[in-house]
Amino acid sequence: MVSKAQPLEPLISVGHGGSVTIIGMQFIDDTLWVSGLHRDNGDDIIWKYDENGVLLDSIVFSLQEGTIYSFVPYGDSIVLIGQSKDSDKGKLVLYCVDRNLSLVWSKFVTYDFDPYIMGFRHFKCFNRRFVAIQTPATQFFKFDEDFNFVEQHKTVTQLNFEPIKYTDHSFHFAKNGGFIVELDTSFNEIDTLYHGFGLLTLSGNIMSNGKDGYIVTSETLDNYTSIDFRDSTYQVVQNYPYFGHSDDDPRYTYFRSMEPNPDTSRIFASGYLHHNKVPHPVHLGSYNTNELWVSYLTPDSMLWHQFYADSTYYYFLTNMTMGPDGSLYLASSRYDVANQPDYSDAVIFKFNAEGDMLVGTNEEVSMQRKHRAYPNPGTNYMNIEIPEESAAKLYVYNLQGKMVQMASFRKKYRLNTSAMPTGVYIYKIVSNSGEIYSGKWIKK
Numbered sequence: 395m396v397s398k399a400q401p402l403e404p405l406i407s408v409g410h411g412g413s414v415t416i417i418g419m420q421f422i423d424d425t426l427w428v429s430g431l432h433r434d435n436g437d438d439i440i441w442k443y444d445e446n447g448v449l450l451d452s453i454v455f456s457l458q459e460g461t462i463y464s465f466v467p468y469g470d471s472i473v474l475i476g477q478s479k480d481s482d483k484g485k486l487v488l489y490c491v492d493r494n495l496s497l498v499w500s501k502f503v504t505y506d507f508d509p510y511i512m513g514f515r516h517f518k519c520f521n522r523r524f525v526a527i528q529t530p531a532t533q534f535f536k537f538d539e540d541f542n543f544v545e546q547h548k549t550v551t552q553l554n555f556e557p558i559k560y561t562d563h564s565f566h567f568a569k570n571g572g573f574i575v576e577l578d579t580s581f582n583e584i585d586t587l588y589h590g591f592g593l594l595t596l597s598g599n600i601m602s603n604g605k606d607g608y609i610v611t612s613e614t615l616d617n618y619t620s621i622d623f624r625d626s627t628y629q630v631v632q633n634y635p636y637f638g639h640s641d642d643d644p645r646y647t648y649f650r651s652m653e654p655n656p657d658t659s660r661i662f663a664s665g666y667l668h669h670n671k672v673p674h675p676v677h678l679g680s681y682n683t684n685e686l687w688v689s690y691l692t693p694d695s696m697l698w699h700q701f702y703a704d705s706t707y708y709y710f711l712t713n714m715t716m717g718p719d720g721s722l723y724l725a726s727s728r729y730d731v732a733n734q735p736d737y738s739d740a741v742i743f744k745f746n747a748e749g750d751m752l753v754g755t756n757e758e759v760s761m762q763r764k765h766r767a768y769p770n771p772g773t774n775y776m777n778i779e780i781p782e783e784s785a786a787k788l789y790v791y792n793l794q795g796k797m798v799q800m801a802s803f804r805k806k807y808r809l810n811t812s813a814m815p816t817g818v819y820i821y822k823i824v825s826n827s828g829e830i831y832s833g834k835w836i837k838k
Contacts, residue, residue, distance in 0.1 A: 400830060402686070402702045402709075403753045404741035405447040405723075410439050410454075416725040416740045419713040420465045422472060425450065426715075426723065429462040429474070430740060438462045440474065440495065445717055447742070453495040457487060463514040466523075471498055473541060475516055475525055480504060486525060486535055503543050505533055513555040519565065520579060528555055534581050547581040558602050568600045574628065588628050607631070607693075609661055621663055623693040632693045660697075662722045663689045664714050667701075681731050684708050688724065688745055695795025697820060698749040698832060706730055710738070720747050748820055748834045767821060771836035774812040778823065780805065786825040790835075793818055811837055 408414055410432055417438075418429035426443040438457050442450040455462065460478025474489040486503040505527070513528030522544070523537040532553045536544040553575075554568035565577045566587060574588035600610045606626040611619065623632040667685045685703040689696060713725040722745045727738040744752040766779040778788055783805055790799040790809070798819070801809060816837050823831040 400700060400702050400751065402704050402707075402743065403751065405744040405753055406443060406742040408441065408725075408740040408742065410437075410452075413738060414439070414740045415727050415738065416712045416742070417461050418463050418465060419715050419723065419725050419742070421445075421715055421718060421723075422465060422467055424718050426717075426742075427465045427472070428725070428742070429465070429476075431461055433738075438476065440491075442495070445719070445721075447744070451495055453491070455489065460485075460487060461511075462487070462489075464516045464525075466516050468541070475514075477511065477514070477527065484527075486527070488541060490541075501541065501543065503535055503546065505535070505546060506548065512552075515556040517556045519557065519560050526553075526556060528552065549581055549583075554600060558600050558608060607659075611663075619665075621661075621689075621691060623691075634689075634691060634696060660690065660692050662714060662716075663691060664711055664724055666709060666711055682708065683731055686711065686724075686726065686743075688722065688749065690747065690749060692795060697791070697795050698822065700745075700749045700830065700832075702743075702751065706732070712740075717744070721745060721752070722747075746834075749832050765823065765831040765833075767833055767835050771838040772811065773838055774810065776809045776811050776821075776835055778803065778807045778809065778821075780823060780825060780829075780831055782825060782827060782829065784825040784827040784829070786823050789822045789824070790814075791820045791822070793820070 408416060408428065408430060410430070413433040414430045415433060416428060416430045418427075420427050424445055426445065428441045428443065430439050430441070431437075432439060436456070436459070438455045438461060439452055440455070440462065441452045444450060457476065457478040458480070460476055462474050462476035464475040466473040466475060468490065471490050471492050474491060476487045478485050478487055484505045486505060488501040490498040490500070492498055510529055511527060513526070515526045517524050517526070521539065523539065523541060525535040525537070527533045530552060532549045532551070534547045534549075536546065538544060552570060557565040557567055558574070559566040563579065564584065565579075565581070567575055567577060569575045572589055573586055575583050576585040576587055578584050600608055602608055608624045608628060610622040610624055612622050620633055620635045622630050625631050665687055667687065683703060683705060685701050686709055687699065687701050689699040691697065707728040708731050710727040711724065712727060715723050717723055724743045724745065725740065726743070727740055729738040746752055765781060766777070768777050770776070780786060785802065785804045788799070788801045788803060788807060788809065789797055791797050798814060799809060799811075801807060814837050819835050819837065821833055821835055
């Protein structure tokens with residue numbers, strides 16, 4: 395069934411007196427740290443928000459043709475990691491700031507410059523810190539625990555953003571979308587462990603789910619995309635093809651990122667249906683709006699899959715991160731397709747684990763979709779009301795993704811829940827007009 399896209403309303407509109415693109419986003423304790431590039435003057439800005447979208451503080455860094463990508467907690471401080479240009483060379487940049495955004499120290503490492511950066515990660519292995527910059531090749535920088543520079547390495551091929559696994563003496567990386575390779579601690583390739591993934595997309599790519607399994611975004615030769623859950627031998631356990639929600643033009647569903655839940659057998663995934671084939675992340679040049687999608691998946695079932703859009707903006711997703719309460723934050727560039735500015739502003743959306751878009755900047759965060767499910771918690775029945783007269787269907791799922799009840803109704807309905815075991819359930823309502831409502835209901 396084709397579902398109608400729900401309206402978009404951001405939790406945060408990120409501004410700094412001009413066009414901004416969000417580059418990095420991460421929760422540190424209960425605070426959302428966001429880095430962005432000011433497209434008008436080249437400044438890099440760091441913002442701090444609380445979990446409800448209230449701006450707490452910000453600071454500006456001026457990096458020559460540079461960008462801040464990562465936030466790394468370091469004792470009572472935070473290390474900001476990015477890159478800039480120094481003559482014809484690149485320069486890795488590390489700024490240490492305290493929790494009040496005051497500068498503590500800065501460090502720089504020069505490397506062979508390549509302007510086309512496709513990935514940037516910090517990871518820890520072997521009691522060392524590593525920074526990886528993915529260009530058409532991949533460059534690694536090794537630091538000790540206190541961020542003192544040790545050495546750097548450059549590979550001659552394109553590896554995944556970060557290791558998917560490591561042993562006592564080596565790293566395992568995805569390579570060129572079709573291989574798993576083993577590298578020694580100097581990043582020399584010593585073995586090919588697996589071949590047969592097919593084509594992996596550049597965003598998300600492959601990650602371990604922490605239980606001797608892997609989650610992969612894949613792309614077929616005819617440009618269809620999917621998410622695969624794979625076992626410890628990289629064989630497919632479950633596959634979710636993503637064809638958008640239209641059979642007219644199914645190939646143009648793009649993944650932007652995946653984020654594991656605290657229960658790492660469940661993941662959030664996001665992407666967009668751009669409808670005008672080939673957008674560019676900066677000079678978008680489209681006169682068409684598009685749709686975003688967000689999914690919540692397990693190896694056993696797709697718990698939910700939602701579409702969002704409006705009639706004004708084109709959106710280009712940049713980041714997602716998990717909130718401290720298990721919610722999902724999704725960052726996007728956007729611009730008005732009728733106005734056609736050169737650069738976009740930036741927004742951040744928030745979703746709860748049931749797929750509801752949350753808006754507002756206070757503790758009583760309201761849901762974008764207006765419907766009622768009560769009493770909640772309940773015992774022998776659940777009342778449902780939707781704000782339209784269209785006929786609708788109600789689906790109720792347990793937390794394993796199994797549908798336990800289904801009913802047809804119009805406007806209002808009382809569902810008998812006396813036979814359902816106590817616990818938490820997910821409900822989804824689909825009206826004949828294409829509207830979708832969902833939420834969590836607790837049987838006590």
